[in-house]
Amino acid sequence: xxxxxxxxxxxxxxxxxxxxxxxxxxxxxxxxxxxxxxxxxxxxxxxxxxxxxxxxxxxxxxxxxxxxxxxxxxxxxxxxxxxxxxxxxxxxxxxxxxxxxxxxxxxxxxxxxxxxx
Numbered sequence: 001x002x003x004x005x006x007x008x009x010x011x012x013x014x015x016x017x018x019x020x021x022x023x024x025x026x027x028x029x030x031x032x033x034x035x036x037x038x039x040x041x042x043x044x045x046x047x048x049x050x051x052x053x054x055x056x057x058x059x060x061x062x063x064x065x066x067x068x069x070x071x072x073x074x075x076x077x078x079x080x081x082x083x084x085x086x087x088x089x090x091x092x093x094x095x096x097x098x099x100x101x102x103x104x105x106x107x108x109x110x111x112x113x114x115x116x117x
Contacts, residue, residue, distance in 0.1 A: 006061075010057040010058065010070065013053045014074050018074070020046055020047070022078075022081050026082075026085065030090060058070055068112055069113060076106055
């Protein structure tokens, strides 16, 4: 992605790839009457595009971030995307327990990026 910094490009690619993967993994829950074999095939098709973004994100990102940092970025993005997806697409409530649990995971990400104590 021309014009974007090496640090930002993988984050943006991971963000978009996670949107695809969230739909691949959970989007079918809104269509429970559709045959399982159909939702599996559709999910595989969606996941293909996720891989087309995630693999380059990690390849580009590894020049700037450690592998552990890339995985942490991906997990934090996954939580944010999933929370939004649950509320806006699946119409499920986000409870205080969800927020606290996600917060603890995000708090753990702090230690990945801030060296030894």
